[in-house]
Amino acid sequence: MTAVEEKFSLTEVLSSFKACLEKENQDVLVDHYISGWNGLIRFMNSLGTIFSFVSKDAINKIQIMEAFRKSSSRDQYRSLQSMVAYELGANLVDLNRRAEHPNSGCRTILRLHRALRWLQLFLEKLRTSTEDSKTSVLCTDAYNDSLANYHPWIIRKAATVSFYALPARNTFFEVMNVGSIEDVVAMLGEAMPYVSQVYDITQQLYARHNLLDLP
Numbered sequence: 276m277t278a279v280e281e282k283f284s285l286t287e288v289l290s291s292f293k294a295c296l297e298k299e300n301q302d303v304l305v306d307h308y309i310s311g312w313n314g315l316i317r318f319m320n321s322l323g324t325i326f327s328f329v330s331k332d333a334i335n336k337i338q339i340m341e342a343f344r345k346s347s348s349r350d351q352y353r354s355l356q357s358m359v360a361y362e363l364g365a366n367l368v369d370l371n372r373r374a375e376h377p378n379s380g381c382r383t384i385l386r387l388h389r390a391l392r393w394l395q396l397f398l399e400k401l402r403t404s405t406e407d408s409k410t411s412v413l414c415t416d417a418y419n420d421s422l423a424n425y426h427p428w429i430i431r432k433a434a435t436v437s438f439y440a441l442p443a444r445n446t447f448f449e450v451m452n453v454g455s456i457e458d459v460v461a462m463l464g465e466a467m468p469y470v471s472q473v474y475d476i477t478q479q480l481y482a483r484h485n486l487l488d489l490p
């Protein structure tokens with residue numbers, strides 16, 4: 276089975292976010308962060324071409340980070356903490372407008388970090404949803420409370436229209452490949468705190484260095 280044909284498993288994706296957190300000092304490890312996003316993108320691709328404008332952007336951002344991890348500075352990009360220290364120390368971040376360093380690791384991760392907030396809200400809404408809940412509504416609400424605040428009108432419009440193509444709640448639970456609905460709810464209850472921890476640590480790191488509004 277090739278990587279593309281591999282069955283999506285939400286448990287595996289969420290365990291990448293768990294593996295992100297280095298036990299000793301709570302550093303967020305870039306390779307696991309990337310691996311979590313790659314799994315999510317694989318899932319999104321399986322939902323149809325209507326989401327390709329979303330996955331294209333996410334893939335582009337993942338590729339920027341993978342390139343850093345293959346470069347001669349790869350060790351500086353081992354964790355989000357080492358990346359921030361390195362890029363700020365070497366003046367590799369455009370702080371006010373995109374110019375000399377339009378694709379710094381700091382601004383690239385910031386975009387994914389904002390999307391992680393959407394994922395956190397969406398999965399929490401799915402976890403606590405009822406049989407008659409509509410995934411398009413759950414997804415739109417999660418989007419409006421997170422990523423939409425950073426997107427121009429045209430992207431917001433395209434995103435909210437595409438959400439109508441999401442599969443129904445039961446199909447969604449099935450494609451997660453976790454088991455029964457009760458199993459999914461239990462797994463999400465156990466795994467979501469790790470996603471939240473990755474989000475909170477990154478948020479604090481970026482706030483401490485005034486990086487939350489990078490252009």
Ligand SMILES: CCCCCCCC/C=C\CCCCCCCC(=O)N[C@@H](COP(=O)(O)O)[C@H](O)/C=C/CCCCCCCCCCCCC
Pocket residue numbers: 285315316318319326328329330332333386387389390393414418422425430434441447450451490
């Ligand atoms: C089994 C359930 C699990 C849920 C699985 C969800 C899978 C989602 C996978 C990826 C999520 C999308 C990540 C999107 C990253 C967007 C980053 C961003 O904000 N980019 C914009 C700004 O970038 P710059 O221009 O400053 O470089 C960019 O303009 C955005 C372009 C594309 C539109 C993004 C729309 C985001 C909608 C997110 C919801 C995705 C819905 C998927 C539904 C499963």
